[in-house]
Amino acid sequence: MKNIMWFREIKKEDIPLVGGKGANLGEMVNEAFPVPQGFVITAQAYFKFIKEKGIEQEIIKKIDAIEVEKTDELEKVSAEIRELILRTPMNRMLEAEIKDSYSKMNQRKIAFITTREEEFVAVRSSATAEDLPEASFAGQQETFLNVKGRMEVLDAVKKCWASLFTARAVYYRKKQGFETEKVGIAVVIQKMVDSEIAGILFTAEPTGDTSKMVIEAGYGLGEAVVSGSITPDTYTIEKGTFKIIEKKIGKQEWSLERAEK
Structure with a gap:
């Protein structure tokens, strides 16, 4: 499965990979709506990250042990998981894929010359849950606006992944009985419109x-x-x-x- 999918490649059937937000953007692009250019770092990339870096079981163990009605414990453990994700280095190949895709967004052709000028982008979380189409995660994860630069984009992606484990998000999923290993997160990278x-x-x-x-x-x-x-x-x-x-x-x-x- 792909780590990166451009909006034009995405259909509504791809919700498990790109989340509802990503799937809707893909549908609009393919219906020729005027949507700012972008791509999605799929949930598959997130799952690979936590598995290959050996932190998946630690996350599951921490979540399983939480008593969510104990607010202090919930806040403490969710913060520990976010910190674990943020301090764990991303796979170099995935880093390169994200940087390359961001650079492609910045290409402009003037006459016969191709220029690259780093664009401001929105880095938007798009959570998804395997085999749980009824799950709703709207507003639970982070979005970062006006992000500019390849390293800044990578940093924002990690923060989006970490936001899967805010206290609010963990509480909701535990109460709904969702299995931690089935809940993933895709990240939308989309050109910003400096709107009036x-x-x-x-x-x-x-x-x-x-x-x-x-x-x-x-x-x-x-x-x-x-x-x-x-x-x-x-x-x-x-x-x-x-x-x-x-x-x-x-x-x-x-x-x-x-x-x-």
């Missing part, structure tokens, strides 16, 4: 009315909307006609923007 306005489209109205869509939007990067840090503008739209049924303008006093241009 960004938001979220809900293809069904959140209360369940499928005849309507809702857009929430705000100034700057979309993370401010996603995290709930701002009160966004909200537009309720009728499907089919795309008529705006309702509009609520939020008061936004700040925006999340890239400092370096």
Whole structure:
């Protein structure tokens, strides 16, 4: 199985490899939506990492022993696992694959000259669980925005892997009875858009009315909307006609923007 998959190679059947986020990006690219370029470091790469480096059994043993209702113990052990992942060196071949893929994203052709200028990227977690299609991990793992440079990307990938073991994520999986060895994490590497306005489209109205869509939007990067840090503008739209049924303008006093241009 591949360690790296470009969006154009991914289909919805690849959820076990690339997670829901990765699979959706692949589907959109293959339907010709205007999606910023990117690739996914598959869950297979994560599983190889913990197996080849000999830390899988240590992680499983620690998770199995946790009493999740004991908050101090949960925080302590989950932090130990994250530190274990962060201090364990990545396989050199995988490092090279990630660096090479990131470099390919940065290639630009001007006339007959190919140039390379390092791009800002988003490094996004996309958790997945083998044989558990009903599992939901939304918002439990980390995303890193405006990452630039090959070593910085590698560092962010490791942090995404480690975020599989936040106290919140461990608590959820233990309560759901998920087996640690079946839960993996893919990592999406995607070109950043230095947006002036960004938001979220809900293809069904959140209360369940499928005849309507809702857009929430705000100034700057979309993370401010996603995290709930701002009160966004909200537009309720009728499907089919795309008529705006309702509009609520939020008061936004700040925006999340890239400092370096």
